[in-house]
Amino acid sequence: MPIVSLTTRLTLLFALVSIAVFASLGFLIKHSIEEHFVAQDFAELDDKIRTTANLVKNLKTGENPPSIHEVMENTVVDHDSIIIKIDSSSGGQLFASGPIAFPFNKTQLLNKPGQIQRTAWNEGDIRYRGAAMAIAGGDGRPRLILSAAIETTRHRVFMQQFAKELSGLMVAATLFSALLGWLVARQGLAPLRLMRAKAKSVTATRLDQRLPVETIPAELATLAQELNRMFDRLEESFSRLTHFSSDIAHELRTPISNLMTQTQVSLSRARSTQEYQEILASNVEELEKLSRMISDMLFLAKAEHGLELPSREHFALELEIVKLFDFYEALADERQVRMQMQGSGELIGDRLMIDRAISNLLSNAIRYTPEDGLIDLHIEQGIDALTLTICNEGKTIPEQDLTYLFDRFYRCDQARGHNETEGTGLGLSITRAIVNAHGGHISVKSANNRTCFTLSFPH
Amino acid sequence: MKLLIVEDEVKTGDYLQQGLGEAGFNADLARTGLDGLNLAMNQPYDLIILDVMLPELDGWQLLQAIRKRGNEVPVLFLTARDEVDDRVRGLELGADDYLIKPFAFSELLARIRSLLRRGRSSQEPTRLQVADLELDLVKRRVLKAGERIDLTAKEFALLELMMRREGEVLPRSLIASQVWDMNFDSDTNVIEVAVRRLRAKVDDPYPRKLIHTVRGMGYVLEERD
Numbered sequence: 206m207p208i209v210s211l212t213t214r215l216t217l218l219f220a221l222v223s224i225a226v227f228a229s230l231g232f233l234i235k236h237s238i239e240e241h242f243v244a245q246d247f248a249e250l251d252d253k254i255r256t257t258a259n260l261v262k263n264l265k266t267g268e269n270p271p272s273i274h275e276v277m278e279n280t281v282v283d284h285d286s287i288i289i290k291i292d293s294s295s296g297g298q299l300f301a302s303g304p305i306a307f308p309f310n311k312t313q314l315l316n317k318p319g320q321i322q323r324t325a326w327n328e329g330d331i332r333y334r335g336a337a338m339a340i341a342g343g344d345g346r347p348r349l350i351l352s353a354a355i356e357t358t359r360h361r362v363f364m365q366q367f368a369k370e371l372s373g374l375m376v377a378a379t380l381f382s383a384l385l386g387w388l389v390a391r392q393g394l395a396p397l398r399l400m401r402a403k404a405k406s407v408t409a410t411r412l413d414q415r416l417p418v419e420t421i422p423a424e425l426a427t428l429a430q431e432l433n434r435m436f437d438r439l440e441e442s443f444s445r446l447t448h449f450s451s452d453i454a455h456e457l458r459t460p461i462s463n464l465m466t467q468t469q470v471s472l473s474r475a476r477s478t479q480e481y482q483e484i485l486a487s488n489v490e491e492l493e494k495l496s497r498m499i500s501d502m503l504f505l506a507k508a509e510h511g512l513e514l515p516s517r518e519h520f521a522l523e524l525e526i527v528k529l530f531d532f533y534e535a536l537a538d539e540r541q542v543r544m545q546m547q548g549s550g551e552l553i554g555d556r557l558m559i560d561r562a563i564s565n566l567l568s569n570a571i572r573y574t575p576e577d578g579l580i581d582l583h584i585e586q587g588i589d590a591l592t593l594t595i596c597n598e599g600k601t602i603p604e605q606d607l608t609y610l611f612d613r614f615y616r617c618d619q620a621r622g623h624n625e626t627e628g629t630g631l632g633l634s635i636t637r638a639i640v641n642a643h644g645g646h647i648s649v650k651s652a653n654n655r656t657c658f659t660l661s662f663p664h
Numbered sequence: 665m666k667l668l669i670v671e672d673e674v675k676t677g678d679y680l681q682q683g684l685g686e687a688g689f690n691a692d693l694a695r696t697g698l699d700g701l702n703l704a705m706n707q708p709y710d711l712i713i714l715d716v717m718l719p720e721l722d723g724w725q726l727l728q729a730i731r732k733r734g735n736e737v738p739v740l741f742l743t744a745r746d747e748v749d750d751r752v753r754g755l756e757l758g759a760d761d762y763l764i765k766p767f768a769f770s771e772l773l774a775r776i777r778s779l780l781r782r783g784r785s786s787q788e789p790t791r792l793q794v795a796d797l798e799l800d801l802v803k804r805r806v807l808k809a810g811e812r813i814d815l816t817a818k819e820f821a822l823l824e825l826m827m828r829r830e831g832e833v834l835p836r837s838l839i840a841s842q843v844w845d846m847n848f849d850s851d852t853n854v855i856e857v858a859v860r861r862l863r864a865k866v867d868d869p870y871p872r873k874l875i876h877t878v879r880g881m882g883y884v885l886e887e888r889d
Contacts, residue, residue: 482879489880496766497849531818532844535857561848568851 211397212390219386220379227375235368242360243334247323250336253287253353254321258340261291261349273299287355294339294348307335307352314339314350325357332357396421400429412440452614453502456630460491494629501631505613508638514555522584522593523549525560533567541576548584550591552662554643562639563593565632566658570597573656590645593660602651610649611637665780666708667691670700670726671715671742680713683769689776697721704730704737711779713772714741714759716750724757731758738779742767770835770881777832792827795887797866797874799827809870818843819862826875826885835882859883 209217260276273291277300288303294315308326318339325334335354400416407414415436416429471484526546537544544567552559570580578598585592602610609615614630640647645662667689671677677693684691692707694700697718704712704726712730716723723741730737741754744765754762760782761775792799798807804820806813815823821843826834836855840846843858859875867873876884 486879492766493768493880499766500764500849528845532840532846532850532854534818535861536851536854539857539861557847560846561850564846564848564850 211394212387215390215393216383216387219389220383223379223382223386224375227378231368231371231375234371235364238367239360239364242357242364246334246355246357246360247336249287250323250334250353250355251321253289254336254338254351257289257291257351257353258338261340261351277302286359287353290352290354292350292352294350299349303354305333305354307337307354309335309337309350309352311350315348318348332361396425400425400432404432407436409443412436412443449613456498456614457495460495464488464491498629498631501629501635505631505634505638508635508642512638512642514558514642516555516557517553518556519551519553520556521549522552522559522591525556526563526582526584529560529564529567532564533571537571537580540571540574542571542574542578542580544580544582546582546584548586550584550586550593552591552643554662558639558642562636562660563595565636566595569632570595570599570656573597573599575599590661590663592662594657595660596655596657598655601654602649602656607649607651611647665689665710667776668694668700668703668707668709668712670694670697670704670712670718670723672696672718673715676715680772684773684776687773697723697726701726701729704735705733709737711776712737712739713776714739716741716743716745716754724753727754727757727759738782740772740775740779768835768837768881770833770878771837774829774832774834774838777829792824794827794830794874794885795872796870797827799824806866808866809872813865815862815865818858819865822858822862823866823885826883829885831884831886833878833881833884839883 257277261273277289277291288305289300290298290302290305290307291300292298292311294311305328308324309322314320314322314337318341321336321338323334323336325332327333333354333356335352337350337352339348339350341348400421403414403416415433418426418429418433421429467484467488471481476484523546530544530546533544567580574580574597580595580597583592583594583596585594606615611633613634615633637647640660640662643662645660647661648659650657650659665688667684669677669680669684669691671680671693672695674695677695681691681693692703692709694703698720700712700714700718701721703709714723714726718726721729723743727739727741730739738760739758740761740763741759742763742765743750743754760779763772763775790800790802792801796809799820800806801824806815806820806823822839825839825842836852837849839855839859840850840852859877863875867875872887874885874887876886876888878884
């Protein structure tokens with residue numbers, strides 16, 4: 206089913222509602238007019254009958270009474286459409302202004318004289334309404350039955366005409382309200398068009414555009430807020446990506462320029478084999494660094510899309526740390542740095558990745574701890590999380606650096622490339638990515654010449 | 665030892681052939697998947713080095729074709745894509761090992777030698793000897809020029825690895841993985857320090873030096889004149 210636009214949908218609904226309202230209104234109007242006609246007809250008939258009754262009653266006085274027929278002809282029959290008939294209770298017809306058979310129950314009429322009986326009937330195509338009443342004949346004369354009937358064809362014709370006009374009006378009114386509905390819908394949906402126009406103006410280079418939440422109706426404001434939040438996230442990711450690309454370019458430039466200069470200088474004249482070997486070996490070192498940087502960046506790029514753990518196993522964290530201590534022992538010993546660990550705890554995750562994350566932290570700690578300094582690790586199996594704290598002595602890291610510590614290529618000493626043993630500057634970013642991939646969280650605190658990284662893994 | 669390299673990248677192919685030739689292997693080079701398949705089916709190779717992205721017939725298909733025809737030659741595949749799925753797929757199709765580009769040549773050599781050694785079920789030695797350096801695997805004892813040397817457990821493991829692979833250049837990553845089970849790019853300083861300390865005990869006090877640094881490649885234990 207094709208998707209109908211909101212405006213169309215609202216307009217259609219509006220039209221449907223109008224049709225329903227107008228149709229019931231029309232039905233009511235028609236019904237009440239008909240009722241009115243019926244009441245009017247019967248009132249006229251009653252009136253006629255009463256007048257006739259009075260006439261007939263007044264007839265009895267006088268010596269030479271004029272015949273009923275005469276009186277009726279002269280006085281009552283002035284109206285074409287009303288037919289009057291006077292019967293005697295014995296069966297004779299005294300007067301009839303038209304040839305109609307009245308379907309009245311004589312016995313009932315005679316039992317309740319003075320009471321008007323009403324009815325309606327069809328004769329052929331013509332519908333009649335009629336009323337009848339019995340009156341006393343007086344002076345020993347038989348009782349009389351007065352009947353009056355009115356033909357209703359004219360009403361029917363009128364009603365048909367009226368219905369026709371009414372439906373015409375209804376159609377016109379419906380169309381008109383549909384048009385109004387369309388205008389209202391358009392007007393009501395104006396904020397949506399505004400949002401669309403705003404959203405249209407958001408591009409890669411203009412990600413700072415936001416929807417004006419204050420001017421948008423409450424129903425749409427939450428949607429606008431959500432959209433704005435989405436824009437925020439997009440903008441952040443986008444700017445990170447942009448920075449990342451420029452950082453990559455920057456980081457790659459130095460080693461590549463070293464390689465190029467060195468190679469070109471060495472090619473500028475003939476050299477001894479040993480010199481060539483030296484140059485090539487030095488090139489390899491630069492290249493290895495580049496290669497490591499590339500694989501680290503790839504790892505992070507993948508982590509951006511949500512790192513998938515290659516394996517999930519249950520393992521004892523303290524045993525991994527013992528293994529890492531074993532690995533770093535010689536280096537720490539040489540730098541005269543001591544390492545110690547307390548506590549134990551179980552972790553579910555990828556062992557290799559966790560090793561790598563902790564290895565980066567240890568390697569950093571050894572690098573920045575002064576001689577005779579201490580690195581201590583603490584594992585705590587809490588109720589809802591496993592916490593690993595890695596603390597090392599060493600210069601306090603300034604507050605403003607702490608915020609960026611996990612950013613790619615961020616080095617607080619700003620000594621980029623000065624130190625041969627310097628890593629790729631991606632270690633902490635990788636550590637964070639790994640911890641996050643395990644549903645964990647990493648934070649850092651530095652004060653009083655002591656820096657602590659805290660890794661917490663919820664169960 | 666006869667090797668087949670299937671690699672379409674011209675420079676890589678040439679250098680691999682040269683490097684492996686100089687390392688004492690007889691290496692053939694095929695530049696397309698079909699050529700590789702023809703060579704692999706018609707000549708006896710001890711090992712095939714297979715690039716995944718190849719024209720005509722890719723590495724996966726080539727590997728499948730070879731295995732389908734009952735050729736069980738060890739295959740080491742090279743891939744530029746570090747995807748777990750790729751690795752798993754390669755190993756499922758019957759590859760024996762893989763390396764991700766860019767790789768260190770010394771790493772490739774070490775892997776090739778491991779694969780070639782595999783299957784040759786030689787008797788586990790109880791004693792290793794290089795020149796006047798002796799390592800007793802049962803008693804966990806090291807003697808140099810008849811004198812006993814005290815080593816830590818990891819130093820012993822490192823020396824054992826280097827002696828078993830006498831004459832092979834061992835890249836730092838291989839040492840980290842074999843001795844410390846560190847299977848990721850870790851701080852390479854650690855290996856330097858560890859080798860330096862081992863040297864201080866095994867080589868420095870004696871006139872015959874056995875552990876040598878090959879700059880840019882790694883370390884080798886061998887007797888040199």
